Amino acid sequence: MSQSPACPRIGVYVCHCGMNIAKQVAVEAVTEFAARLPGVAVARHYKFMCSDPGQELIQQDIKESGLERVVVASCSPLLHEATFRKACAAGGLNPFCFQMANIREQVAWVTADKGRATSKAKALIAAAVERVSRAQPLERKRLAVGDKVVIVGGGIAGIHAALTIADAGKKVYLVEREPTIGGHMAKFDKTFPTLDCAACILTPKMSSVKNHPNIELMSYSEVEKVEGFAGNFKITIQKKPRYVHEELCVGCGECVDACVFPKAKFPSEFDEGLALRKPVYMPFPQATPAVVVIDPNTCLQLTKGKCKQKCVEACQRGAIDLKQEPEQVEVEAAAVIVATGFKTFDPRGLPQYGYGRYGNVYTSLEVERMVNASGPTGGEVVLKDGAKPRSVAIIHCVGSRDKKTHPWCSRVCCMYSLKLAHLVKERSGADVFSFYIDMRTPGKGYEEFYDRLLEEGVHFIRGRVSHITDWAMTKAEEGKLVVSAEDSLIGVTRRIPVDMVILSVGLEPQPDAQEVRKKFNISCSQEGWFLERHPKLAPVATFTDGVWIAGACQGPKDIPDTVAQAGAAASEALALIDKGYVEIEPNTAEVDPEACSGCKTCLGMCPYHAIRRDEEKGVAVVNEALCKGCGTCVAACPSGAISQHMFTDDEIYQELEGILSYV
Amino acid sequence: MRFLYYPGCSLKSSGRAYEESLLAVFARLQFPLEELPEWNCCGATAYMGIDEKKAFVLAARNLALAEQHGDGQPVHLVAPCAACYLVLLKTQKYMVEYKPIGRAISDALKSVGLKYRGQVKIRHPLDVLIKEVGLERIRAAVSRPLEGMKIACYYGCQVVRPFAEFDDPHDPMSMDDLLRACGAETVDWPCKVRCCGAMLTGTVEEVGQRRSYMILHEAMRRGVDAVATACPLCQFNLECFQGPMSRRYRDQVEMSVAYFTQIVGKAMGLDERTLGMHRLFIPLRQPPALLGTSHDC
Amino acid sequence: MPGLQIQRRVKYQEELDADFPRRVADMPGAADLNRCIQCGTCSATCPVSSFMDLTPRRVVAMTRAGFKEEVLRSNTIWLCASCYSCTVECPKGIKITDVMYALKRLAIQERAYPRHFPTPVLAREFFHKVRQTGRSNEGQIATVMILKTNPLKLLRQIPLGLKLLVKGRMSLWTEKMSGNKRQLQDLLDYMDTHKELR
Numbered sequence A: 001m002s003q004s005p006a007c008p009r010i011g012v013y014v015c016h017c018g019m020n021i022a023k024q025v026a027v028e029a030v031t032e033f034a035a036r037l038p039g040v041a042v043a044r045h046y047k048f049m050c051s052d053p054g055q056e057l058i059q060q061d062i063k064e065s066g067l068e069r070v071v072v073a074s075c076s077p078l079l080h081e082a083t084f085r086k087a088c089a090a091g092g093l094n095p096f097c098f099q100m101a102n103i104r105e106q107v108a109w110v111t112a113d114k115g116r117a118t119s120k121a122k123a124l125i126a127a128a129v130e131r132v133s134r135a136q137p138l139e140r141k142r143l144a145v146g147d148k149v150v151i152v153g154g155g156i157a158g159i160h161a162a163l164t165i166a167d168a169g170k171k172v173y174l175v176e177r178e179p180t181i182g183g184h185m186a187k188f189d190k191t192f193p194t195l196d197c198a199a200c201i202l203t204p205k206m207s208s209v210k211n212h213p214n215i216e217l218m219s220y221s222e223v224e225k226v227e228g229f230a231g232n233f234k235i236t237i238q239k240k241p242r243y244v245h246e247e248l249c250v251g252c253g254e255c256v257d258a259c260v261f262p263k264a265k266f267p268s269e270f271d272e273g274l275a276l277r278k279p280v281y282m283p284f285p286q287a288t289p290a291v292v293v294i295d296p297n298t299c300l301q302l303t304k305g306k307c308k309q310k311c312v313e314a315c316q317r318g319a320i321d322l323k324q325e326p327e328q329v330e331v332e333a334a335a336v337i338v339a340t341g342f343k344t345f346d347p348r349g350l351p352q353y354g355y356g357r358y359g360n361v362y363t364s365l366e367v368e369r370m371v372n373a374s375g376p377t378g379g380e381v382v383l384k385d386g387a388k389p390r391s392v393a394i395i396h397c398v399g400s401r402d403k404k405t406h407p408w409c410s411r412v413c414c415m416y417s418l419k420l421a422h423l424v425k426e427r428s429g430a431d432v433f434s435f436y437i438d439m440r441t442p443g444k445g446y447e448e449f450y451d452r453l454l455e456e457g458v459h460f461i462r463g464r465v466s467h468i469t470d471w472a473m474t475k476a477e478e479g480k481l482v483v484s485a486e487d488s489l490i491g492v493t494r495r496i497p498v499d500m501v502i503l504s505v506g507l508e509p510q511p512d513a514q515e516v517r518k519k520f521n522i523s524c525s526q527e528g529w530f531l532e533r534h535p536k537l538a539p540v541a542t543f544t545d546g547v548w549i550a551g552a553c554q555g556p557k558d559i560p561d562t563v564a565q566a567g568a569a570a571s572e573a574l575a576l577i578d579k580g581y582v583e584i585e586p587n588t589a590e591v592d593p594e595a596c597s598g599c600k601t602c603l604g605m606c607p608y609h610a611i612r613r614d615e616e617k618g619v620a621v622v623n624e625a626l627c628k629g630c631g632t633c634v635a636a637c638p639s640g641a642i643s644q645h646m647f648t649d650d651e652i653y654q655e656l657e658g659i660l661s662y663v
Numbered sequence B: 001m002r003f004l005y006y007p008g009c010s011l012k013s014s015g016r017a018y019e020e021s022l023l024a025v026f027a028r029l030q031f032p033l034e035e036l037p038e039w040n041c042c043g044a045t046a047y048m049g050i051d052e053k054k055a056f057v058l059a060a061r062n063l064a065l066a067e068q069h070g071d072g073q074p075v076h077l078v079a080p081c082a083a084c085y086l087v088l089l090k091t092q093k094y095m096v097e098y099k100p101i102g103r104a105i106s107d108a109l110k111s112v113g114l115k116y117r118g119q120v121k122i123r124h125p126l127d128v129l130i131k132e133v134g135l136e137r138i139r140a141a142v143s144r145p146l147e148g149m150k151i152a153c154y155y156g157c158q159v160v161r162p163f164a165e166f167d168d169p170h171d172p173m174s175m176d177d178l179l180r181a182c183g184a185e186t187v188d189w190p191c192k193v194r195c196c197g198a199m200l201t202g203t204v205e206e207v208g209q210r211r212s213y214m215i216l217h218e219a220m221r222r223g224v225d226a227v228a229t230a231c232p233l234c235q236f237n238l239e240c241f242q243g244p245m246s247r248r249y250r251d252q253v254e255m256s257v258a259y260f261t262q263i264v265g266k267a268m269g270l271d272e273r274t275l276g277m278h279r280l281f282i283p284l285r286q287p288p289a290l291l292g293t294s295h296d297c
Numbered sequence C: 001m002p003g004l005q006i007q008r009r010v011k012y013q014e015e016l017d018a019d020f021p022r023r024v025a026d027m028p029g030a031a032d033l034n035r036c037i038q039c040g041t042c043s044a045t046c047p048v049s050s051f052m053d054l055t056p057r058r059v060v061a062m063t064r065a066g067f068k069e070e071v072l073r074s075n076t077i078w079l080c081a082s083c084y085s086c087t088v089e090c091p092k093g094i095k096i097t098d099v100m101y102a103l104k105r106l107a108i109q110e111r112a113y114p115r116h117f118p119t120p121v122l123a124r125e126f127f128h129k130v131r132q133t134g135r136s137n138e139g140q141i142a143t144v145m146i147l148k149t150n151p152l153k154l155l156r157q158i159p160l161g162l163k164l165l166v167k168g169r170m171s172l173w174t175e176k177m178s179g180n181k182r183q184l185q186d187l188l189d190y191m192d193t194h195k196e197l198r
């Protein structure tokens, strides 16, 4: 083994990763090659370097052979860099005197030819050895964390997480963009599979949120800006003007009665347009906060600047303020939970189903309102003309499992369609035809619920509906909506005339998912569902420390799963607060005061505002707590005065040398 | 930009009225269409069933010929027959999407000294009228608005799917917009893109005629004066079997079925013969208001 | 009541043609067959499925399972009107119309189509006409087709034919393409002599 005196003693470990690496890369040859590289004192290969015995090899060699630097050639650093750094530390070596060469993802898995794979592995190891020889011991900084949490989205996910954290004694800011919390669940009458009343289980939680001393509910608000990092976020929240002072309004509704519009005239958002409201309104009786809101798009004073403003007069508490402006609030938080939920698919995108063309084609969400006892029809299922339907078709998978709309299964539609079939039958006595592709009922008590519906006599037809028309081919079809599908279990195509059609629309990401994602620096799948750090092992964590996701914003799911995730996210946030500190990577930039000319170029470049100028000394100074190690300033400095730990010029050049000397 | 016209076989026989009215309307709009010289049969639906590659080659020859007229610029090839339109589009698309097909066609073309580079834009007259001529110019050319006339626009299958991009495959509106610009009322009905039975009316009558009958039945139920079509086969099926249909389904079927170009021509005041009206089995039914002012020869 | 008809229905795996699905899938547009989820949208939208012995969905299922005989002998592939509804509606993007074309071609290759069934005959007549003249002639092709499949029907069609003649919508001779007919024939011959192109 060659060794020049100036070189630190280096150990190289080549991992087989079972057969993952070994079947493409000749690990013995690579190890022999590594042993001859300058500075290498020990070179070994082993089946699984990440296993306990693998890690012990490193620790032992550090102690016994006096290794000063370590290289592991294995998988992606994303997976095991932390593991091996810990192993180095356990052996008594500074964890930053370590370098990883990725010969699995970057070599074995992507190189078909064994010879070339072996050569490439050698080149990457040579580079890592050269680089690590210049590595410097570094220390991680610890920063204290705060104890408050911001939760974005006040659906059942946000509500459950907020209550969990608040009950643990920590302060929560719950930010909801609508005038009321509750999300989708607040619109339902019953919930599957138990058919328990949604309001009975949700409204108590909503009022607990309002009354909890540790929760500050910020409704009709949105997060505008997020700064800082795990443990120490600074979050700017914009409160939209509701033209009502929240703390003064008691929700008595005098103003609504007094409004110059004698009758409700505008479609109610909460009732999916099935009922009307005035410009000043309460979204629904149990709205939380129980405060009215004035819609700037329909209020005469706010649109035309001309109105008698009867509402202002009527409010004895003087709560109405038509001059209210948006307000910005800045809060500090240790952790963030994003729980922004989903949106339902708009079936206008499938004109063959006639939504918008035929009055009696409804979406499932509209029918949820219709069957709701406190909804626009008082729980009655009725047609546009007020009559009761005698036959109703429910169409599953509208906007799901379809290449042209959404390829995914929305997971809850089979179950909620069963629920609606039951409720429609119960409320109207109509014959119900349920058209499904596959009946998906995987959940506790779900298959039993399906069984119950079979027994109730719902007509289940296995077949996807191709079109719904008012094209009457027979007398019996006249005046009806005709649903065409193949009864695929029988093998014939059928035309079924009905009075009403319910489209079981799928779940899709919120339209602003990309913007929200950017704000919180988290990732999205291509479709717009927020990405968990690991689909199995870290389902509520994100790639940004300190930010968690919960509920349907991560993917379609039902209430039980949503609540489970919300609980998980809450406890992970609490764990961070409880730990009390975060460690930050020492990959920060540093200014050499000797070389700095004080030109201030870097100040404007830093996206994190981490650099300031020491006026006394006339040089730039980096705040390590804010620096993210992006390297912008390093590249920008005209005097070459800034370097970045873990990425010094010396290290990079040496690494290049390693690769090039091999080629 | 050049607009070449590809008639296809039907427009020279059963669909002659389509050709006559189409050319007359475009001439009135001062939008010249030149017939592609030396064109051959497109390959059509029937051919696909025997030898797909030969069908593609037949279509590709037309595309290659059209391309030669562009002098390096893209050429527009206007194909009024739905089947031709589809086969030409399909050939263009599959040549790119399926490499072996693209190669086979190119080799065959090369053997006779032809080459196709994909520079032809295949257009349906509806597309050209809406997107190139524009409703403004059409409105300006209307001298006899079709007031009081109620029409059901029937697009059929292959004009709007699966390859066309100028209109919605489920709920197309181009013909409706066009005829509304001519002053007519068009109905929203569910048969716009439902199949007329295609060549089954000739091969397996009971299957084909039932399709056409159901469509006519619905048109009658909606009380329209005429059904407007954009395809020679649709027009033939819907118009020429009304007698047999009436007997087969014991229902008096009587409905005018005309090419949309004939109806547009009417609104422009073109005379009956120019529009090939005399070739219809059932004269175009017109509301009394329009009859009074008609300039028949 | 006639005697009880019985027929064995169980299909043993070895009676299926394992190669059949591959042969179909090799044809352009038919490759995605395996993605079918048997939802039946194709059958439901098909304008003529109510006359088919196998619905389009069943054709897809039986093709990929290797039921060659049943599929090639079904009337489905001949009833398909090439309306492309199924292709547009299939949630998995399967080009069912192309599959139907592929099956028609296989049925002709294997001579598995019903005798006197008009569609294959129509297709052949069409082919001859185009080779001769570069154009097709609907009237003539239809006449020959009817003669070959169901001569009696010709009598019934005479009134229609006369009417078309009078209206100038049918001619007894085919308009021939102008110009280079040789080139077209060479082109078609080239396809015949270069089978590897198929």
Ligand SMILES: Cc1cc2nc3c(=O)[nH]c(=O)nc-3n(C[C@H](O)[C@H](O)[C@H](O)COP(=O)(O)OP(=O)(O)OC[C@H]3O[C@@H](n4cnc5c(N)ncnc54)[C@H](O)[C@@H]3O)c2cc1C
Pocket (backbone or CB within 6 Å): A152, A153, A154, A155, A156, A157, A158, A175, A176, A177, A178, A181, A182, A183, A184, A185, A188, A190, A191, A192, A193, A221, A222, A223, A339, A340, A341, A342, A343, A344, A364, A365, A368, A412, A416, A419, A510, A512, A516, A550, A551, A552, A553, A557, A558, A559, A560, A562
């Ligand atoms: C028709 C239908 C019936 C259903 N029936 C049932 C059932 O019976 N049983 C069952 O278990 N599940 C059912 N579900 C599923 C259920 O709706 C979801 O599991 C549940 O609503 C998910 O809760 P969530 O809090 O994640 O999302 P949501 O309920 O969508 O709540 C998200 C909240 O976040 C807010 N928000 C969004 N973006 C922002 C932002 N940028 N800033 C601030 N706030 C924001 C929204 O306004 C909303 O209040 C049904 C779904 C549908 C469509």
Ligand code: SF4
Pocket (backbone or CB within 6 Å): C035, C036, C037, C038, C039, C040, C041, C042, C043, C056, C057, C060, C089, C090, C091, C092, C093, C094, C096
């Ligand atoms: S529509 Fe497509 S996925 Fe559905 S059964 Fe037909 S081929 Fe299969």
Ligand code: SF4
Pocket (backbone or CB within 6 Å): C042, C045, C046, C047, C048, C049, C056, C079, C080, C081, C082, C083, C084, C085, C086, C087, C096, C097, C100
């Ligand atoms: S293309 Fe053929 S199989 Fe498909 S829907 Fe049309 S007629 Fe039916």
